[in-house]
Amino acid sequence: MKKSVFLGTLAFAGLAAGAAAAATLDDVKARGKLNCGVTTGLVGFAAPDANGVWEGFDVAVCRAVAAAVLGDPTAVEFVPTTGQTRFTALASGEIDLLARNTTWTFSRDVDLKFEFVGINYYDGQGFIAPRELGVTSAKELDGATVCIQTGTTTELNLADFFRSNNISYEPVPIETNAEAQQQYLAGACDVYTTDASGLASTRATFENPADHVILPEIISKEPLGPLVRHGDNEWGDIARWTLNALIAAEEYGVTSANVDELAKGTDNPEINRLLGTEGNLGEMLGLDNQWAVRAIKAGGNYGEVFEKNIGENTPIGLARGLNAQWTDGGLLYAPPFR
Ligand SMILES: N[C@@H](CCC(=O)N[C@@H](CS)C(=O)NCC(=O)O)C(=O)O
Secondary structure (H helix, E strand, C coil), X not given: CHHHHHHHHHHHHXXXXXXXXXXXXXXXXXXXXXXXXXXXXXXXXXXXCCCCCEECHHHHHHHXXXXXXXXXXXXXXXXXXXXXXXXXXXXXXCXXXXXXXXXXXXXXXXXXXXXXXXXXXXXXXXXXXXXXXXXXXXXXXXXEEEEEECCCHHHHHHHHHHHHCCCCEEEEEECCXXXXXXXXXXXXXXXXXXXHHHHHHHHHCCCCHHHEEECCCCCCCEEECCEEECCCHHHHHHHHHHHHHHHHHHHCCCCCCCHHHHCCCCCCHHHHHHCCCCCCHHHHCXXXXXXXHHHHHHHCCHHHHHHHHCXXXXXXXXXXXXXXXHHHCCCXXXXXXX
């Protein structure tokens, strides 16, 4: 008797979990739009262009997911979030996906109950200072005022770094990157600290970028990646494998230019499974077999997205570094498409 009640409860819990698991995909399809959380603006990563159209390296993740799920990379409602508001926006269901240079940490994953679906940029925290200050190392910053975005890992790492080096600082808390930029340029703080990619982006918008130096210390690991709510594994799978599809596409030489041609079939079984001419991976995701073709066409493979938005030929000027493919000495490594 007891046993059957117990089993009944389990069966019910199973059904409830099944219903929850389908929720985000169904919601997105019913709405016809993906609600994607991004920054309030970080050039190269996420910012509206002159026509108000969002573009950037993180924006590309939103567009690829929208293309995979809805067949339209423009079917995205971009929701600007700050370091403080991003997690509430995701937890409350205001957004379906957060793609906003967010560091994958234990407590965000486990305690805040999110699911990081991968890493789209391996980063670390750095410092920028006016050249005229003559500082050559972060260890010389004893007593400095430091502009810092609240609600970030940056805040916590800064405290750790100064404490372990036995030096002191005065934080100047700010909410957005735009505010940081303004305060820093106005001299409200001696230095600005954030993810090194954010520093490169910020410096690129300065009138005289060469008047500012990025100090040599990288004081933390900041694996940045998109995340979804914990507990909706079906939706998490879609986001995870869309990002993996962009990474794998680069590894296999599938680009926005040749994807249509390769989607007719190739001699490479992995490419065929990725592009849906062999197997039924799309169906396993609850999508169709062209999902990855559409994701890749949206903004190109990972390498194309990188080069177009933040690469060495853009004002941001970031080298691939750790973000090169594993076959090129980097850390990018998509699990097998099989
Ligand atoms: N990766 C860190 C920091 C993220 C962060 O807030 N970065 C800043 C500077 S790179 C940013 O995105 N600012 C854009 C904005 O203010 O909307 C975290 O996850 O806590």
